[in-house]
Amino acid sequence: MAQSQPPQDKRTDLTNAAQALFYEQGFGATSLANVAERAGVPLGNVYYYFKTKDSLVDAILVDRRAQFDAMAQQWELHEDPKDRLGAFLDMNEASREMVTKNGCPVGGLCMELNKDRSALGTKAADVLRRYMDWVTAQFQAMGRADADDLSARLLASIQGAMLMANTFHDPDIISRELVRVREWLDAM
Amino acid sequence: MAQSQPPQDKRTDLTNAAQALFYEQGFGATSLANVAERAGVPLGNVYYYFKTKDSLVDAILVDRRAQFDAMAQQWELHEDPKDRLGAFLDMNEASREMVTKNGCPVGGLCMELNKDRSALGTKAADVLRRYMDWVTAQFQAMGRADADDLSARLLASIQGAMLMANTFHDPDIISRELVRVREWLDAM
DNA sequence: GTCTATACCACGATAGAC
DNA sequence: GTCTATCGTGGTATAGAC
Numbered sequence: 001m002a003q004s005q006p007p008q009d010k011r012t013d014l015t016n017a018a019q020a021l022f023y024e025q026g027f028g029a030t031s032l033a034n035v036a037e038r039a040g041v042p043l044g045n046v047y048y049y050f051k052t053k054d055s056l057v058d059a060i061l062v063d064r065r066a067q068f069d070a071m072a073q074q075w076e077l078h079e080d081p082k083d084r085l086g087a088f089l090d091m092n093e094a095s096r097e098m099v100t101k102n103g104c105p106v107g108g109l110c111m112e113l114n115k116d117r118s119a120l121g122t123k124a125a126d127v128l129r130r131y132m133d134w135v136t137a138q139f140q141a142m143g144r145a146d147a148d149d150l151s152a153r154l155l156a157s158i159q160g161a162m163l164m165a166n167t168f169h170d171p172d173i174i175s176r177e178l179v180r181v182r183e184w185l186d187a188m
Numbered sequence: 189m190a191q192s193q194p195p196q197d198k199r200t201d202l203t204n205a206a207q208a209l210f211y212e213q214g215f216g217a218t219s220l221a222n223v224a225e226r227a228g229v230p231l232g233n234v235y236y237y238f239k240t241k242d243s244l245v246d247a248i249l250v251d252r253r254a255q256f257d258a259m260a261q262q263w264e265l266h267e268d269p270k271d272r273l274g275a276f277l278d279m280n281e282a283s284r285e286m287v288t289k290n291g292c293p294v295g296g297l298c299m300e301l302n303k304d305r306s307a308l309g310t311k312a313a314d315v316l317r318r319y320m321d322w323v324t325a326q327f328q329a330m331g332r333a334d335a336d337d338l339s340a341r342l343l344a345s346i347q348g349a350m351l352m353a354n355t356f357h358d359p360d361i362i363s364r365e366l367v368r369v370r371e372w373l374d375a376m
Numbered sequence: 377g378t379c380t381a382t383a384c385c386a387c388g389a390t391a392g393a394c
Numbered sequence: 395g396t397c398t399a400t401c402g403t404g405g406t407a408t409a410g411a412c
Contacts, residue, residue: 010377026303028216031405042379047407103299110355111291111299115214125355132356152352152361153368160348164340167298167313168320173340180341198395219387230397232390241388 011049013039019060023105027057027112054120057113061123064106065130072134081141085154085185088135089178092158096165096174103166106131107159131155142188157181199237201227207248211293215245215300242308245301249311252294253318260322269329273342273373276323277366280346284353284362291354294319295347319343330376345369 017038021030032053036043050056075087092099102108106127114121132151139147161177164170205226209218220241224231238244263275280287290296294315302309320339327335349365352358 024303026216026300028214029304032407033405044379044381044408045377048377051407053406103302107351107355108299108303111296111351112214114291114354115212115296116217128352128355149364152349153365156348156352156361156365157345158348159351160344160346161340163295163299163347163351164316164344166302167295167316173344176337177341177344220389221387232397232399233395235389236395236397239389 010039010041010045014041014046014049014056015059015063018056019063022057022060023108024102027109032056054117057109057120058123061109061120061127064109064127068127068130068134081138082185082188085135085138086182089181093175093178096171099162099174100165100169100171104159104162107162128155144188154181198227198229198233202229202234202237202244203247203251206244207251210245210248211296212290215297220244242305245297245308246311249297249308249315252297252315256315256318256322269326270373270376273323273326274370277369281363281366284359287350287362288353288357288359292347292350295350316343332376342369 014035018030018035021034021038025034032046033043035056036046046056050059071091075084075091078084078087106124109124110121110128113124132155135154136147136151139150144150157177158174158181161174165173202223206218206223209222209226213222220234221231223244224234234244238247259279263272263279266272266275294312297312298309298316301312320343323342324335324339327338332338345365346362346369349362353361
């Protein structure tokens with residue numbers, strides 16, 4: 001009974017390595033040998049934890065969703081939904097340097113996995129959908145009837161700023177867009 | 189002297205096929221065999237026109253720039269710079285179904301080629317930069333001192349809407365964003 | 377559960393006949 | 395200029411000893 005599933009550590013090492021590499025290089029450009037090396041695990045052993053490469057990216061998509069849920073839980077400590085959205089914007093501001101280097105972790109996967117692979121594309125979209133739903137909920141709490149539209153607008157402006165910041169290597173594009181979003185929110 | 193360089197047709201067939209496939213599937217996911225087949229050219233012959241796969245995507249980047257220049261030339265028939273930007277928005281509205289299926293042709297390449305390949309990433313960024321510069325020029329013609337910032341804002345909102353429309357398979361995200369951009373422009 | 381060796385295939389690129 | 399055949403590499407995935 002003791003330690004029925006103890007070597008989950010290795011599995012975690014693999015998902016962490018994969019998450020980093022898929023983000024930095026993209027899914028297609030990352031080999032399982034890369035992941036194994038970064039995780040300090042022999043290549044052959046990867047297949048004990050993940051039958052296919054697809055199932056590995058599937059696992060990191062689940063991780064990303066859980067990471068969002070954990071952050072959202074913190075943001076929801078604010079009473080005012082407007083402050084919750086402000087906390088969400090703070091997170092985006094804090095990650096601007098990373099995003100300028102490698103793009104949006106979620107948006108990048110959505111774009112790449114939607115290119116051909118309908119199965120994985122849908123699962124990547126589910127992660128972004130989680131962002132959408134949460135932001136929508138905040139606008140609803142603010143009593144806005146057009147919460148869904150406002151949410152799409154907020155996320156689109158951030159996604160676009162992240163893509164341009166990444167393309168032009170300029171983190172200020174993100175900062176300036178976030179300032180505008182804050183003004184727009186404050187005026188509501 | 190007659191027909192000194194007549195078989196440029198085959199080269200054009202190859203770049204057209206590559207442009208379509210890189211857009212639909214991404215650069216990394218498209219093999220030269222795919223391109224050759226789509227163009228109706230035997231695989232080995234591809235290398236007569238393009239020494240490497242990189243030089244092929246390089247050529248289609250040049251094409252995309254030329255395609256933009258040709259469109260911009262049309263838009264500039266409008267006297268009022270605000271109308272020129274309106275024509276640019278019309279183009280985006282017209283391509284919303286295509287973008288919903290496969291994402292932004294320029295943004296997609298910028299994201300993918302910026303992931304690892306610094307050389308090609310810069311060249312892809314140059315295409316988006318061309319959009320930026322043109323939009324900036326219109327805002328300058330409108331007498332706006334913050335033309336560069338306004339341009340980044342306009343393009344970011346469109347890029348973000350395109351990414352979300354593609355992710356969620358919903359072209360209306362693009363249309364709604366374009367309506368807002370038009371209102372924002374009209375109020376200037 | 378772990379790791380080595382390897383099967384198998386697809387890709388980019390080249391050689392060389394025509 | 396065109397096309398076939400193929401080389402070499404590197405990828406996913408598996409077999410099987412430990």
